[in-house]
Amino acid sequence: MVAVWRTSYAGILPPEYLAGMSIRRQAALWRGTIVDGGSGHATFVAVASGTDSVGGPWQPPQIAGFASGGRRRGGACEEGEIETLYVLDDYREQGIGRRLMRALSAHLNAVGCRSVRLWVLRDNPSRWFYQHLGGRLVEEQAIRVGGEPTVQQAMRWDPIGLLMAATAPKVGS
Numbered sequence: 001m002v003a004v005w006r007t008s009y010a011g012i013l014p015p016e017y018l019a020g021m022s023i024r025r026q027a028a029l030w031r032g033t034i035v036d037g038g039s040g041h042a043t044f045v046a047v048a049s050g051t052d053s054v055g056g057p058w059q060p061p062q063i064a065g066f067a068s069g070g071r072r073r074g075g076a077c078e079e080g081e082i083e084t085l086y087v088l089d090d091y092r093e094q095g096i097g098r099r100l101m102r103a104l105s106a107h108l109n110a111v112g113c114r115s116v117r118l119w120v121l122r123d124n125p126s127r128w129f130y131q132h133l134g135g136r137l138v139e140e141q142a143i144r145v146g147g148e149p150t151v152q153q154a155m156r157w158d159p160i161g162l163l164m165a166a167t168a169p170k171v172g173s
């Protein structure tokens with residue numbers, strides 16, 4: 001989490017904020033999130049097995065990416081929220097982000113969510129990924145991160161089936 005934030009948000013969030021992130025604090029937060037599991041919350045982890053590096057030397061299994069979400073806090077109870085989605089640098093553009101979105105949207109649909117939204121920083125180029133998957137910009141908010149002003153945008157898929165269709169396996173994959 002800390003490593004992927006530092007690479008993904010370099011040049012977007014204040015360097016002091018990224019440098020000050022604590023692995024120990026994040027680990028405690030994630031432990032709570034994973035164990036709690038309330039409000040239809042789930043975390044999906046993409047793992048690259050040692051056998052994925054065809055022809056290369058055997059590598060121990062590694063986390064390639066993760067996504068989490070649940071029913072939206074303080075919002076319409078039938079709306080789901082994708083809270084995190086990160087694919088590690090070496091594993092991007094291989095379809096892992098789409099698969100994680102698929103797993104999470106199928107889960108949110110199964111726990112009764114009829115639509116889904118997420119927040120992304122306006123300066124984050126990943127917002128084009130969400131737009132590519134059919135997310136519609138529905139809200140913009142001025143926020144502060146690490147004391148610095150920035151802007152976040154809400155992307156929404158309503159009904160949730162739009163996201164499930166956009167992340168369905170491509171024919172032949």
Ligand SMILES: CC(C)(COP(=O)(O)OP(=O)(O)OC[C@H]1O[C@@H](n2cnc3c(N)ncnc32)[C@H](O)[C@@H]1OP(=O)(O)O)[C@@H](O)C(=O)NCCC(=O)NCCS
Binds near residue numbers: 008087088091121127
């Ligand atoms: C955004 C992110 C999750 C995408 O994951 P990924 O595994 O590289 O994406 P995929 O390979 O599944 O891409 C699926 C499709 O989206 C496209 N795509 C991927 N990243 C994109 C981007 N930044 N902008 C536009 N399209 C993008 C791919 O080309 C692919 O297109 P296709 O439909 O022609 O196949 C990844 O780049 C990431 O972790 N970024 C940094 C972390 C971050 O900012 N997360 C969001 C926090 S809100």
